[in-house]
Amino acid sequence: MQTAHSSVQAYRGSLLYFHADPAFIEHAHAWHEDGLLVVEDGKIKAAGDYATLHASLPQGVQVQDYGGKILSPGFVDSHIHYPQTDMIASPSPGLLPWLQEYTFPTERSFEDPRHAATVAEFFLDELLRVGTTTAMVYCTVHPQSVDAFFTASEGRGLRMIAGKVLQDRNSPDFLSDTAQGGARDTEDLIRRWHNHGRSLYAITPRFAPTSTEEQMQLTGELARAYPDTFLQTHVSENEEECRWVKQLYPQARSYLDVYDRYGMMRPRSVFGHCIWLDQQDRARIAETKSAAAICPTSNLFLGSGLFDFEQADKAGMLMSLATDVGAGTSFSMLQTMNEAYKVARLKGSYLPAMRMFYLATLGAARSLHLEGTIGSFSAGNEADFIVLDPQATPLLARRTRLCDSLEETLFALALLGDDRVIAATYSGGRRVHARGQG
Template structure:
């Protein structure tokens, strides 16, 4: 249960959120709700009670309402990061020649320490601090193979009353012995964690087979059984990230048509299933993702850092596949969804696709909420939603302040934030109506 606030609170600022995908409308501005002088009212239960123009709502505020003037700032929904690894916090920006060497050199040795609950909780705290400092209020998070790592993460998140989704990695082959579980133990630990954490407070669970090469057919089958037994939990893994990885999968699963087909054959394509990267999919793969309601999580900074490839926005959108943005820390090089947007725009341009700023902010908020089957709950400022929101300073740096004097549209404003912004733009982050990050002035 959400701890009640002392009283309702009204915030005065510019307000911005989305009600549709701008890329699907003839007039993209109809997808946006923008109030240049707005009022956001948050009730004692940490939910949004009202959102609109200050002039229309201010006169009807309850008499004991606290009022916070943030004029000149922008309030928008907290961002949603759909793919990242908390045990990799300390190896972000580690050099490597590619994905598989990076896993062997940095990832596996680092994750070996997460059987220590105290270490796991300390890193989880740092990780959550970084998310909130960058304006991310919900994330889909990989733990390590150790169930202690996920207990530690959820304990830290639950204490802060954050809306987080996480899971224990399942990995029973092609990894160091000290990181292996078994098909039986991985399924047992995952089910125990589901029963303990899924729906406890604001915590949600995700079944997490790392990727096909590190799971036997027996483990993937066990994961499929859990997915059928618990249809409301999430599922997260990797697919079609790197050509060397794809070749490896074809050798391990010679009877499957494609990498994605491996997961499909075990019943792992479905709503609330998030597939990180999804770069090297073919037309049949994309059709299957669309038909099953599975989600492609685009990780541009990681894809560029590891030279994995360029995400094909045009084909994904032509196939109407649900797709979101993600940092993929620690292969990704920043916790900032703004910096992630920056790279996503450039990746799209390299594939001859123009990705608008409105589309990127939609993907990081309302679009992600819809893809995750959480529409109306997070990713919006609409009344009834959980009050997870951020306060953005569009003049956070001297260059941004100067550029702000020359903007002629909301698209230009958002594009400037995406291309020039980073954690300095996040003045504050709120979770369930409580301030959980305040930028040090």
């Protein structure tokens, strides 16, 4: 791996990044077929045509040649559970029995900080191997699970968001906190980790059914007291779950309204799934500048339902793609794009590849209110980027040779790609993964 230093680094290859949502603006992307990416002190200094920029490089700078490959901002996964790494691909007839049979018993072991540290390291290896440079991560109810995760991510210099799960009812005794205790732990963790290095904290109520009204109230108070933190939770994932929430919170207009009543809808709040929303819910997400994390592989795996891209766009919702491992069946954002495309088709809409790559990069950064920090090659952004290889497999090489447009090439990568497509991953200007090494 490269070491961090203050000198300029330069990378030649085809450059792809976005400055707007291609669903609404024509020419929303930048494409430099023979491009140069210039990095200094871990941040983007310039991105453009090689012919224009190479003469401006300081004397002695060696250019890393990625000819035939595409350099893109690193993928952003806006909803994923690191403690569920070891239970990925666990069979179950639905969400609620899956939680009871697999999720809760697996998360119990994270009371052991050594186990948490071991899983965190493997989890981060997997993210980097598939080109994910930032993720919004659920830990467990145990504060030590958060400490283990951020210790591991900071050791690698990664931009990560994570938080301790809050759950004080409808949970096994071994996985329950208390309303007051959970709030105290969360505040301690915010002070310890939020904006420490590249770490950001997410206040994390698991979902409304596993929190008492007292815990929801205290969670909303924390969200108001620390407005620059993130908030992550689940909403309207499964019809049975929605009926359960209605029983537990009969005063609420909808499942989403439960969170709204406790002051949890605001910028940097990210709601996983958002399948069974109505028009009023979608309008409220847009109005509050909250965001939806779309989890197609998880939703198909558990039979939860199909996200409605068309209605979300009509409402003007912020949204991004997410794997939702371990209900999601792959860490790869390319495989997540594959399933998102099919979900859109089944709902009667169409997702171009350009839109899917936007949702996994700049779109995710906008959803997280981190535009200007990650998600594009704009000058001053952190130099988190990946190198995509259109010839990574024999089938991809054969297919992409016949592509006559960028859209067609990206579509092939999304529908046929996996971890093998990621030739290299860079974080803060450092190479943190190279295909075939370590």
